Amino acid sequence: MEYIELNNGVCLPMLGYGTLHILPKDTKRCILDALQCGYRLIDTAASYFNEKQIGEAIRESGFSRNEIYITSKVWVQDAGYENTLKAFQTSLDNLQIDYLDLYLIHQPYNDYYGSWRALEKLYQDGKVKGIGVCNFSKERFVDLYLNSKIHPMINQIEVHPFYQQEETVTLMKHYHCQTQAWGPLNEGQREIFDNPVLKAISQKHQKSISQVILRWHLQKGVITIPKTSHQERMKENIDIFDFILDQDDLNEIRRLDIGHSEIIDHQCYTTAKWLNKYKIHGPFD
Ligand SMILES: NC(=O)c1ccc[n+]([C@@H]2O[C@H](COP(=O)([O-])OP(=O)(O)OC[C@H]3O[C@@H](n4cnc5c(N)ncnc54)[C@H](OP(=O)(O)O)[C@@H]3O)[C@@H](O)[C@H]2O)c1
Numbered sequence: 559m560e561y562i563e564l565n566n567g568v569c570l571p572m573l574g575y576g577t578l579h580i581l582p583k584d585t586k587r588c589i590l591d592a593l594q595c596g597y598r599l600i601d602t603a604a605s606y607f608n609e610k611q612i613g614e615a616i617r618e619s620g621f622s623r624n625e626i627y628i629t630s631k632v633w634v635q636d637a638g639y640e641n642t643l644k645a646f647q648t649s650l651d652n653l654q655i656d657y658l659d660l661y662l663i664h665q666p667y668n669d670y671y672g673s674w675r676a677l678e679k680l681y682q683d684g685k686v687k688g689i690g691v692c693n694f695s696k697e698r699f700v701d702l703y704l705n706s707k708i709h710p711m712i713n714q715i716e717v718h719p720f721y722q723q724e725e726t727v728t729l730m731k732h733y734h735c736q737t738q739a740w741g742p743l744n745e746g747q748r749e750i751f752d753n754p755v756l757k758a759i760s761q762k763h764q765k766s767i768s769q770v771i772l773r774w775h776l777q778k779g780v781i782t783i784p785k786t787s788h789q790e791r792m793k794e795n796i797d798i799f800d801f802i803l804d805q806d807d808l809n810e811i812r813r814l815d816i817g818h819s820e821i822i823d824h825q826c827y828t829t830a831k832w833l834n835k836y837k838i839h840g841p842f843d
Contacts, residue, residue: 559596560799562781564711565734568687570627570659572776573796574599576740576785578606584787585611586618591789593619593626596796601714601740601783602653603631603664604645605838609652617654628653629660631692632677633838637668642676646685661686662714665833666698666824671705678708688712692740693824696729703733714738716822717780719756719771720748722815727780739775741821742782743768748820755814759807766794773798774811 561569575597580588585608589600593615600616602609609630616626630653636645646661661680663673670691677689690712694702703709713730717723717739730737744750756767763770768784772795775782784795803811823829 559598560776562736562779564688564736565709566688566711568659568711570688570736570781571597571599572781573597573772573798574601574627574629574781574783575792576783577602577608577612578740578785580606580608580785580787582608582611586615588787589615590619592792593621595789595792597792598625599627599629599659599781599783601629603633603662604636604649604652605631605633605664605836607838609649613653613655623655627659628655629662630658631662631664632673633836634665634668634833635837635839636673637663637670638672639669639676640672642673643680646676646680650685657684658686660688660690660712662689662712663691663694665692666694667830667833671702674702674706678706681708690714690735690738695824696726699726699729699733699735703735709733710735712736712738712781714740716741716819717775718742718744718750719753719774719811719814720744720750720816721819722812724815727778731779736781737779738781738783740783742775742784743771745821753814755810759803759810762807763801763803765798765801768795769798769801770803770807773801773803774808777803777808 560572575592630649632645680686688711690710692714760767760770
């Protein structure tokens with residue numbers, strides 16, 4: 559495993575395990591398999607409804623808390639200072655732990671400034687080792703950066719060969735904010751695992767297409783958190799530390815960028831509308 563240092567000196571693995579769409583009934587088995595394969599960073603969110611099962615798996619695994627890095631996220635419904643503090647405690651209770659490694663604002667909607675103040679407090683109180691955001695566009699990120707006491711350490715955004723977000727990744731570097739890629743494999747879409755350019759590179763290095771993509775992220779300095787429910791694929795996805803993509807490979811992959819997401823459009827008002835409407839729990843109390 560390779561590690562990267564955040565702007566506060568905390569180190570994180572460059573490759574973690576994503577848990578979106580892993581059903582509660584499968585979560586424990588997946589987490590135990592992932593830990594056995596060598597994953598130590600686990601990415602979840604209140605809106606994934608699998609925090610409880612992740613907590614159970616970690617306890618059952620026998621690993622001590624400080625050997626594992628856990629990320630969770632506050633959902634749009636819980637934006638604002640007080641609600642975010644409550645949501646954070648709910649996540650800790652679900653996971654049955656007393657601190658998080660990373661706590662992120664899940665979406666750039668609703669009162670995320672209030673949420674940010676809550677994250678700053680949680681960080682200052684030592685309840686979370688790193689704080690950050692997800693899906694923040696360049697201008698929203700810079701605005702938050704300029705108006706925060708503690709600056710975001712992570713921006714978790716969609717990045718993969720078809721949507722490389724080079725400008726955003728470069729800007730994050732400028733602000734000492736680490737990019738973490740969600741959907742690092744484009745969620746399997748656009749026939750990414752059959753792409754002829756990626757196939758040729760994979761044959762050249764005797765690696766799979768998935769390994770080529772994840773290696774590309776690694777060489778770009780971007781943390782990845784690929785999701786798979788299959789243990790064979792977990793092993794495959796973590797086996798990326800024994801080869802190097804050369805400049806020709808990187809140039810070829812660069813040409814695959816289509817410059818926009820085919821998964822979600824955060825610039826579109828309808829996205830703001832449905833994510834604000836999406837509720838993950840009833841009213842508190
Ligand atoms: N912050 C946010 O807004 C946000 C949004 C989306 C995701 N995320 C996080 O990022 C993580 C990763 O993103 P993602 O789950 O959306 O997509 P992803 O990791 O790009 O792709 C997951 C898909 O690829 C398949 N896959 C994985 N490894 C494979 C392999 N070696 N060969 C063939 N197929 C493979 C999986 O299938 P199987 O499971 O069937 O193997 C699954 O269908 C999530 O799990 C979540 O933790 C965050």
